[in-house]
Amino acid sequence: MKTGKNVAISESGFVLNTASGESFSTNPIGVEILNLLKEDLSVEDIAKTIMEKYEVDFNTFEKDFSDFQNLLNYYHLIEAE
Amino acid sequence: MKKQLVIGVTGLNAIDSPGPGIAVIRGLRDSQAFDCRIIGLSYESLEPGIYMHDIVDKTYQIPYPSAGARVLYERIKYINDIEHMDVIIPNFDAELYSFMRLEQELEGLGIKMLLPTAEQFEERHKYNLPEFGTKYGIDVPYSKSIFSSAEIYGLHHEFSYPLVVKGKYYDASIATNADQAINYFNKISSKWGLPIIIQEHISGTEYNLAGLGDGKGNLIAAIPMRKQYITDKGKAWGGISIDDQEMIEMAQNFVKKTKWKGGFELELMKSNDGKYYLLEINPRMPAWIYLSVGCGQNIPEGVALLALGEKMEPYTDYKVGKMFVRYAWDMIVDVEEYQKIATFGEL
Numbered sequence: 001m002k003t004g005k006n007v008a009i010s011e012s013g014f015v016l017n018t019a020s021g022e023s024f025s026t027n028p029i030g031v032e033i034l035n036l037l038k039e040d041l042s043v044e045d046i047a048k049t050i051m052e053k054y055e056v057d058f059n060t061f062e063k064d065f066s067d068f069q070n071l072l073n074y075y076h077l078i079e080a081e
Numbered sequence: 082m083k084k085q086l087v088i089g090v091t092g093l094n095a096i097d098s099p100g101p102g103i104a105v106i107r108g109l110r111d112s113q114a115f116d117c118r119i120i121g122l123s124y125e126s127l128e129p130g131i132y133m134h135d136i137v138d139k140t141y142q143i144p145y146p147s148a149g150a151r152v153l154y155e156r157i158k159y160i161n162d163i164e165h166m167d168v169i170i171p172n173f174d175a176e177l178y179s180f181m182r183l184e185q186e187l188e189g190l191g192i193k194m195l196l197p198t199a200e201q202f203e204e205r206h207k208y209n210l211p212e213f214g215t216k217y218g219i220d221v222p223y224s225k226s227i228f229s230s231a232e233i234y235g236l237h238h239e240f241s242y243p244l245v246v247k248g249k250y251y252d253a254s255i256a257t258n259a260d261q262a263i264n265y266f267n268k269i270s271s272k273w274g275l276p277i278i279i280q281e282h283i284s285g286t287e288y289n290l291a292g293l294g295d296g297k298g299n300l301i302a303a304i305p306m307r308k309q310y311i312t313d314k315g316k317a318w319g320g321i322s323i324d325d326q327e328m329i330e331m332a333q334n335f336v337k338k339t340k341w342k343g344g345f346e347l348e349l350m351k352s353n354d355g356k357y358y359l360l361e362i363n364p365r366m367p368a369w370i371y372l373s374v375g376c377g378q379n380i381p382e383g384v385a386l387l388a389l390g391e392k393m394e395p396y397t398d399y400k401v402g403k404m405f406v407r408y409a410w411d412m413i414v415d416v417e418e419y420q421k422i423a424t425f426g427e428l
Contacts, residue, residue: 006324008402018401020286021307021321 001069003038004079017077024075029054033068037078083113087164088385089120089157089192092172092368093130093137097409098251098314101172103130104371106137108381111374115385120164126423132414139164142426146175150182157183158190166192168388170381172365174250177202195296195343195388197364205339205362207247207278214359217338219331221359222283222350226276230266233259236279245280248273253315255282280360285352288325289317291366291373292332293383295393296342302378302396303332306369309404317369317407322376324401331357344370344384372405 003009006019013031015024026034029050036046047061072078088109092100102121109117121140123131131140141160144152160166169192171180180187181196197205204213207224214221224247225239236244236259246265247253250273256262266277292303305328310319332347344366350358366380373380376399383393422428 016402018324020325021288021309021323 001037001043002040002079003034003072004077007034007038007077009034009038015077017075020076022075024077030068033065034072034077037072084115086115086117086167086385086389087120088117089122089160089164089166089169090137090172091122091124091143091170091176093121093123093128093140094125095129095133097312098316099368099407100128101366101368101370103133103136104368105170105172105366105381105384106130107371108374108379109385110136111379112382112385113379114382117385118164120160120166122160122169123422126419129412131422131428132412132418140422140428142422146179150179153179154183154186157187157192161190161192168193168385170194170384170388171196174364177364193388193390195384197341197343197345201339201341202364205364207249207361208276210278210359210361213362217335219335219359220356222281224278224280226278227266228275228277230263233262233266233279236262240279240281243282245282247278247280249276249278253280283350283352283358283360285350285358287311288323288328288349288351288357289320289367289369290328290332290347290349291344291370291380292336292347293344293380293387294336294339294341295387296340298337298340299395300329300333300336301383301387301393302373302380303329304373304376304378304380304399305329306372310406317405319404319406320369320372321404322372322399322401327357331359335362344380369405369407372403373399375403375405376400 006017008016008018009031013026015026050061090102090106092102094100095103106119118138121130121137122143123140124145130137143156171177181199184194208226210221210224243255243257245253246256246262248269252269254265256265270277287308290303290305293301295301305323305325306320307323308317308320312318346363346367348361350360370380378396378399386393418428
C-alpha cells in the first residue's frame with residue numbers, strides 16, 4: 001500500500017489528487033501517516049513509528065489506521081500493492 | 082522586435098454565462114510572438130468587453146447570424162477598410178457557420194481565420210454525437226434528436242429518467258419526469274430552435290479539456306481541467322488543471338482522426354466506475370481558456386499563429402494544479418459611451 005503517484009501532500013495538511021483535481025484536508029497525524037505511506041513503509045513499520053512517537057497502543061492504532069485507510073481508499077488516494 | 086497584428090475577436094459578453102472573447106484577448110495580449118491591436122466584434126450594446134478599454138482597443142457591432150452571411154460580410158468589409166485586420170477569431174458556436182461560409186471571401190480581404198471545416202463542424206454537432214462516437218470509437222451517452230414535445234411521452238421505450246434535455250447550441254437541463262422534460266423542451270427550443278437533444282444521464286464528475294488542432298491531425302495544445310465551482314447555469318466559476326493522460330489521449334485520438342482545425346473543448350463525464358463519456362465537443366475555445374495560458378500553453382496565441390499559416394510545434398508540457406477563479410466586477414460607464422455603441426455601432 002502506497003499513496004498514489006498523483007497525490008501531493010503539503011505540510012499544512014492540504015492533500016491534492018493532481019489526476020482528478022480533488023482536494024482534501026487532514027490533521028498533522030494524517031500528514032505524518034500519508035508521508036510514511038509515500039515512503040512505501042509497511043503497516044507494521046508505520047505502527048512502530050507512530051507508537052514510538054505518541055502514546056498509543058497497537059490495538060487503538062490499528063483501528064484508527066484501518067478507518068483512515070478506508071477513507072484513503074474511498075478517495076482513491078492510495079494504490080493497492 | 083515583435084510583429085504587430087490586428088485581431089478581431091467576438092464573444093465579448095463576459096457575463097454569468099460568459100463568451101470566451103475576453104479570456105481569448107488576454108491570451109493574445111500575453112503573446113511572446115506578437116503585439117496586437119484588438120478589434121472587438123459585438124452583437125449587443127451591453128457586452129461588457131465593449132467598455133473594457135484596456136482589453137479591447139475598438140469595438141464594432143456586427144449583425145446577428147440570422148441576418149445572413151452576406152450582411153455580415155458587408156459589415157466586416159466596412160470594419161476592415163478602417164482597421165485592416167490580420168485575423169478574426171470567432172468565439173460563438175452560433176456564428177461559426179457564417180464565418181466558415183465567408184472564409185474564402187474574408188481571406189480575399191486579407192483576414193485569416195482558423196476554423197474547422199463544415200464537415201467537422203457538422204459531424205461533432207450534439208445531434209450527430211451518437212454517429213460521431215461510433216465512427217471514431219469514442220464512448221458517448223445514448224442520445225436522440227426530437228422535433229416535437231409530443232415525442233417526449235414515447236421516450237420511455239429508449240430512456241429512463243432522469244434524462245438530459247439539451248439545446249442545439251446551448252443550455253441543458255436534467256428532467257426527472259416527462260412533464261419536466263416538456264417544460265424544458267419548450268423553454269430551450271424557444272431560445273435556440275430545433276432539434277432538441279435528449280441524452281442519457283450519466284452521473285459522475287464533469288471534466289473538460291481545452292485543445293488546439295492544426296488541421297493536419299496534430300494536437301498542438303491540450304489542458305485538462307476539473308470544474309471546482311459550478312454556477313446554476315452549469316458554468317465553471319473555478320477550476321484546476323489536472324494530470325490526466327487518458328483525457329489527453331482522447332484529445333489526441335479526436336484530433337488525429339478528425340484532423341480538427343482550430344480551438345475546441347471536450348466536455349466529458351467520468352462515471353462512478355471511472356469511465357469517460359464524451360458529452361459534447363465545442364468547436365471553439367471555452368470561456369476558461371485563459372487557464373491554458375496560466376498552465377504554459379497559450380492556446381489563443383496558437384490560434385492566431387496557425388491562422389496566419391505559421392508552423393507550430395506541439396506543446397509537450399503544462400503546469401498541473403493551476404487554478405482559475407472567476408469574478409464579477411462592476412464597471413462605471415458614462416452614458417455617452419453606451420450611446421455611441423447603441424447609436425453608431427462603434428466605440
